[in-house]
Amino acid sequence: MSSLLEQLIEAFRILPGVGQKTAQRMAYHVLEREREGGRRLATALADAVERVGHCARCRDFSETEVCATCASAARDAHQLCVVESPADRLAIEQATGFRGLYYVLQGRLSPLDGIGPREIGLDRLAERLGEGEVQELIIATNPTVEGEATAQYLAQLARQHGTRPSRLAHGVPLGGELEYVDRGTLSHAFGSRSEMM
Amino acid sequence: MSSLLEQLIEAFRILPGVGQKTAQRMAYHVLEREREGGRRLATALADAVERVGHCARCRDFSETEVCATCASAARDAHQLCVVESPADRLAIEQATGFRGLYYVLQGRLSPLDGIGPREIGLDRLAERLGEGEVQELIIATNPTVEGEATAQYLAQLARQHGTRPSRLAHGVPLGGELEYVDRGTLSHAFGSRSEMM
Numbered sequence: 277m278s279s280l281l282e283q284l285i286e287a288f289r290i291l292p293g294v295g296q297k298t299a300q301r302m303a304y305h306v307l308e309r310e311r312e313g314g315r316r317l318a319t320a321l322a323d324a325v326e327r328v329g330h331c332a333r334c335r336d337f338s339e340t341e342v343c344a345t346c347a348s349a350a351r352d353a354h355q356l357c358v359v360e361s362p363a364d365r366l367a368i369e370q371a372t373g374f375r376g377l378y379y380v381l382q383g384r385l386s387p388l389d390g391i392g393p394r395e396i397g398l399d400r401l402a403e404r405l406g407e408g409e410v411q412e413l414i415i416a417t418n419p420t421v422e423g424e425a426t427a428q429y430l431a432q433l434a435r436q437h438g439t440r441p442s443r444l445a446h447g448v449p450l451g452g453e454l455e456y457v458d459r460g461t462l463s464h465a466f467g468s469r470s471e472m473m
Numbered sequence: 474m475s476s477l478l479e480q481l482i483e484a485f486r487i488l489p490g491v492g493q494k495t496a497q498r499m500a501y502h503v504l505e506r507e508r509e510g511g512r513r514l515a516t517a518l519a520d521a522v523e524r525v526g527h528c529a530r531c532r533d534f535s536e537t538e539v540c541a542t543c544a545s546a547a548r549d550a551h552q553l554c555v556v557e558s559p560a561d562r563l564a565i566e567q568a569t570g571f572r573g574l575y576y577v578l579q580g581r582l583s584p585l586d587g588i589g590p591r592e593i594g595l596d597r598l599a600e601r602l603g604e605g606e607v608q609e610l611i612i613a614t615n616p617t618v619e620g621e622a623t624a625q626y627l628a629q630l631a632r633q634h635g636t637r638p639s640r641l642a643h644g645v646p647l648g649g650e651l652e653y654v655d656r657g658t659l660s661h662a663f664g665s666r667s668e669m670m
């Protein structure tokens with residue numbers, strides 16, 4: 277087997293859920309039938325990895341200083357939805373009719389791993405709440421142990437700034453990852469979020 | 474959503490079995506956790522698409538004029554295994570202990586689509602048989618209607634050159650694609666191939 281081909285198969289294995297067999301199939305498929313598409317994918321990958329950074333305001337992926345959502349006058353700045361990752365933000369944006377803004381933690385509190393409030397940007401979130409515009413902080417961290425602990429911390433932070441904290445309704449399966457929840461469940465859970473006491 | 478990110482998601486969809494949801498997951502995974510791997514994949518893809526061509530002798534993928542298998546003195550030139558695609562060749566190479574050589578058709582006879590003997594390199598295969606070195610032509614085309622028709626044509630071609638044609642044993646499921654057959658079945662079928670009458 278060609279060594280460039282071996283390298284390509286190996287490289288495909290960085291993708292989630294892609295083992296040796298699938299990586300082989302991808303490499304052969306591209307070389308047999310999709311060389312032009314393969315060229316486009318190579319360019320898109322190189323460009324995205326190089327030029328997609330994070331929005332200065334919400335920390336979601338963005339190739340501009342401030343992302344389109346944060347810059348939009350059509351979004352309601354009174355509601356701020358906090359998620360752990362860009363993928364969770366995308367899941368909520370696609371599943372619900374939410375028209376507020378987001379804040380992406382890029383992680384969750386995990387003291388044992390040395391991940392404290394500052395590491396997930398909670399200092400900047402506190403400043404944001406201090407601006408006084410946010411009335412409801414919708415906490416959409418994952419329903420895992422660490423996600424719940426992060427949610428409790430966020431709720432406390434919200435209350436300190438006179439902001440109402442709310443949490444997605446049960447319906448999101450325990451121990452699951454938001455990103456993999458079907459749209460219907462996620463939409464329902466989002467709609468029936470309850471205020472945090 | 475960033476437009477470079479949208480382009481990346483779209484580009485991932487050229488891969489086999491990758492729909493919108495999986496493409497999103499791949500793009501987010503790379504940007505969140507695998508930027509270095511993404512860079513490697515971009516380079517590997519661009520290099521492979523540009524520089525992997527076909528072996529002048531067997532038509533398998535190769536980045537050199539003649540592939541390593543064809544160039545190897547350790548392979549038995551008396552046995553030539555004919556397959557439809559590089560992926561089928563790889564499946565046989567990985568599943569069986571075959572030590573002969575291969576010939577990759579890059580297709581199958583399909584008169585209605587204008588694919589005749591010349592389009593799948595049977596003129597060059599005839600020359601190869603004319604050299605007199607091949608004693609057994611192992612026909613491993615897929616067990617589909619067109620694959621079977623191609624097998625019959627190949628068997629006739631072999632006989633014309635005094636070469637013994639053989640066909641993989643039943644065990645490969647009818648209508649299936651070799652590439653997706655599990656190794657055990659494929660190895661068994663390869664081992665019990667029968668001479669074609």
Ligand SMILES: [Zn+2]
Pocket residue numbers: 331332333334335336338342343344345346347
């Ligand atoms: Zn933003």
Ligand SMILES: [Zn+2]
Pocket residue numbers: 528529530531532533535539540541542543544
């Ligand atoms: Zn070769």
